[in-house]
Amino acid sequence: MKKIILFICVFAFIKINAQTKQDEAKVYKKRVLETTEVDFLTSYYSQDGNNAAVSGGEGSESLTDVTGTFVVAMPLNDDDVLTIDAGISAYTSASSSNINPFDDGKADPFQASSGASSGDLWANITGSYTHSSDDRNDIWSTKLAISSEYDYFSVGVGGSYTKLFNQKNTEVSVHGNVYIDSWKLLYPIELRKANGGKGDEDHFDISNYTITGNTDYAPNFVPLDGTARNSYSFGFGFSQILHKKVQGSLALDFVKQNGLLSTPFQRVYFSDVADSFIDSFQLADDIERLPDSRFKVAAGGRLNWYLNEFVTLRSFYRYYSDDWGISSHTASLEVPIKITDKFTLYPSYRYYNQTAADYFKPKETALSTDVYYTSDYDLSKYTANQFGFGVSYTDIFAKMHIRNFGLKSIDLKFYQYDRDTSFSSSIITAGFKFVMD
Incomplete structure (x- = not known):
């Protein structure tokens, strides 16, 4: 007993x-997140070129865009985090202004019009919820996104699952998203009343203008069917610590799109139709016509090598292909250089090239008997190079304060992008991260 x-x-x-x-x-x-974090992100973007799709592949692509975004991550408890991402973007565009080039003086594809389509606001808000298991080896997340601008509205939902094992040296993930978009069918001004096209809120009357070239302008324009576009994406990720100084990752993504994939206000000019002009602006023969479905596949990988306490190499490669005939290669290298315990420099380079879509036709090469055609140089064959440089400041103790928030980091970056067509762009970005005391 x-x-x-x-x-x-x-x-x-x-x-x-x-x-x-x-x-x-x-x-x-x-805790997954110790305290509330707030990121403020802003950027200034500008571009230029001579192949505007709005004017049929010829004309000014000048555009400027300013954005501001707040990202607030809030710990709900030890395991759950709610993140709200809200931003607004304001742009002015010489290209889109020529949806109606006849509203202020002489019309010219290389000059901006001052009409309503010369600028717009884009707004977005995304809410995401993340839950981590007690051992932090399982992570689930969901999100809801809404964005809107003058001629476009989108709602998206998504989710992901991540599994860590092998003492957190190995990570696998799966994610999926669905976006339901709708367009306002905003056609080039001269086509809006042709053959059943919708009326024009600007009260444009072509009979008030003098047409030169082919004075018998009578486009065979058929309005697009439907205003919806649905996008479905699904992807896999794998990450592995290969060595105490080397980490690699692989990603595979699939995207399926259905619905309105043509941009309603992008003009096309046919080689077998005589040209008609008002001032120096050529009147549209038709708009961009593209298939109502598209399937995309992208596969890529990253390899990060910690050389020493001062220098790290971050490399990336991706191959892309779709059923419109485009295939592309992307390769990039970033080399963070730590110059003090708080300051790091970020020189970078990115290379990109792609083949042309089966439906890409430069100005006046498409035939009126073709089924699909576009003069959008984003779908053309081209090679691009991007050079970047950045600097970051990090204070893990967040000693600098603005009211109840400590400044944890500042990131400033500049990128210069150039295609072997006429297109070039530059962007300056700034990011500020605050943590609540």
Whole structure:
């Protein structure tokens, strides 16, 4: 009996001790996010070129865009984080202004018009929720996104699951998203009343203008069917620590799109139709016509090599292909250089090239008997180079304060992008991360 009582006491002690350790682990487990973090991101973007799709592949592509975004990440408890991402973008565009080039003086594809389509606001808000398991080896997330501008509205939902194992040296993930978009069918001004096209809110009357070239301008324009576009994406990720100084990752993504994939206000000029002009602006023969479905596949990988405490190499490669005939290669290298315990420099380079879509036709090369055609140089064959440079400031103790928020980091970056067509662009970005005391 004494042995039995002793066994019971020992067993009870072991169980109580184990339970106490579990409770202590639960009490003292590290939170996924210790405190609320706020990121403010802003950028200034400008571009130029001579192949505007709005004017049929010829004309000014000048555009400027200013954005501002707040990202607020809030810990709901030890395991759950709610993130709100809200931003607004304001742009002015010489290209889109020529949806109606006849509203202020002489019309010219290389000159901006001052009409309503010369600028717009884009707004977005995304909410995401992330849950991590007690051992931090399982991570689930969901999101809801809404964005809108003058002629476009989008709602998106998505989710992901990430699994870490092998002492967190290995990570696999899967993610999916669905976006439901709708367009306002905004056609080039001269086509809006042709052959059943919708009326024109600007009260444009072509009979008030002098047409030169082919004075018998009578486009065979058929309005587009439907205003919806649905996009479905699904992807896999794999990451592995290969060495204490080397980490690699692979990604595979699939995207399926259905619905309105043509841009309603992008003009096309046919080689077998005589040209008609008002001033120096050529009147549209038709608009861009593209298939109502598209399937995309992208596969890529990253390799990060920690050379020493001062220099890291971050490399990336991706191959892309779709059923419109485009295939592309992207390769990039970023070399963070830590110059002090708080300042890091970020020189970078990115190379890109792609083949042309099957439906790409430069100005006046498409035939009126073709089924699909576009003069959008984003779908043309081209090679591009991008050079970048950045600097970051990090203070893990967030000693600088603005009210109840400590400044944790500042990131400033500049990128210059050039295609072997006439297109070039530059962007300056700034990011500020604050943590709540």
